[in-house]
Amino acid sequence: MTTLVKICGLSTAETVDAAVDAGATHIGLVHFPPSPRHLELDEAAKLRARVPASVKVVLLTANAEPAMIGAAIDRIKPDIVQFHGKETPEWVSLVRHQAKLEVWKAVGLREKATLERARKWDGKVDRLLFDAPAKALPGGNGEAFDWNLLAEHEHSIPWALAGGLTPDNVAKAIRETGAPLVDTSSGVESAPGVKDMDLIRAFCQAALA
Numbered sequence: 492m493t494t495l496v497k498i499c500g501l502s503t504a505e506t507v508d509a510a511v512d513a514g515a516t517h518i519g520l521v522h523f524p525p526s527p528r529h530l531e532l533d534e535a536a537k538l539r540a541r542v543p544a545s546v547k548v549v550l551l552t553a554n555a556e557p558a559m560i561g562a563a564i565d566r567i568k569p570d571i572v573q574f575h576g577k578e579t580p581e582w583v584s585l586v587r588h589q590a591k592l593e594v595w596k597a598v599g600l601r602e603k604a605t606l607e608r609a610r611k612w613d614g615k616v617d618r619l620l621f622d623a624p625a626k627a628l629p630g631g632n633g634e635a636f637d638w639n640l641l642a643e644h645e646h647s648i649p650w651a652l653a654g655g656l657t658p659d660n661v662a663k664a665i666r667e668t669g670a671p672l673v674d675t676s677s678g679v680e681s682a683p684g685v686k687d688m689d690l691i692r693a694f695c696q697a698a699l700a
């Protein structure tokens with residue numbers, strides 16, 4: 492089956508177009524002020540408007556106030572909201588029902604036991620994104636986790652792989668984990684928050700090969 496590809500943390504029209512043209516199936520827009528990829532709602536809405544319906548737009552937030560989430564959904568009209576903070580299953584599920592949107596939850600993986608604990612999200616979210624544990628930022632730190640943690644895990648809901656994925660390691664990551672969706676941010680940047688169009692193309696090519 493073809494792997495789905497998400498390019499996250501885009502912030503310019505050129506890089507959004509490059510990701511779409513390269514075959515990304517999802518693009519991520521970050522609304523989290525401490526991030527170098529943070530977009531104000533108007534900027535995000537403008538980028539969102541460039542994306543064809545065949546590509547899904549994912550809004551990323553972490554520990555946001557309910558009013559902020561509502562305002563961001565109204566303004567950006569994402570297809571999916573990805574939660575990257577300490578949100579609870581009940582809260583995320585409420586957003587899912589009220590906004591009638593797909594919701595994803597990022598889970599930082601340090602040990603196998605976390606995978607079992609993550610089953611609390613079953614029925615509450617549409618996809619789990621397994622990422623490296625949070626550091627300075629909740630996500631987008633460019634660090635991989637030990638993919639062996641996912642070996643033989645029986646996934647009960649759709650999932651994605653993130654954390655330190657690059658054009659050079661993404662094909663191996665897909666082979667070793669069977670990830671149905673791969674997500675990158677730092678791996679297609681020339682500096683924090685600065686996306687590189689050649690790296691975006693190379694990542695999509697490697698992931699879709």
Ligand SMILES: O=C(O)c1ccccc1NCC(=O)[C@H](O)[C@H](O)COP(=O)(O)O
Pocket residue numbers: 499500519521523526527528529551552553575622628629630631632633634635653654655656674675676677678
């Ligand atoms: O990218 C950010 O700055 C960010 C900020 C706050 C919450 C989440 C954030 N990014 C999450 C992503 O989806 C990244 O694509 C994912 O963590 C992988 O990042 P990277 O290891 O840099 O490829």
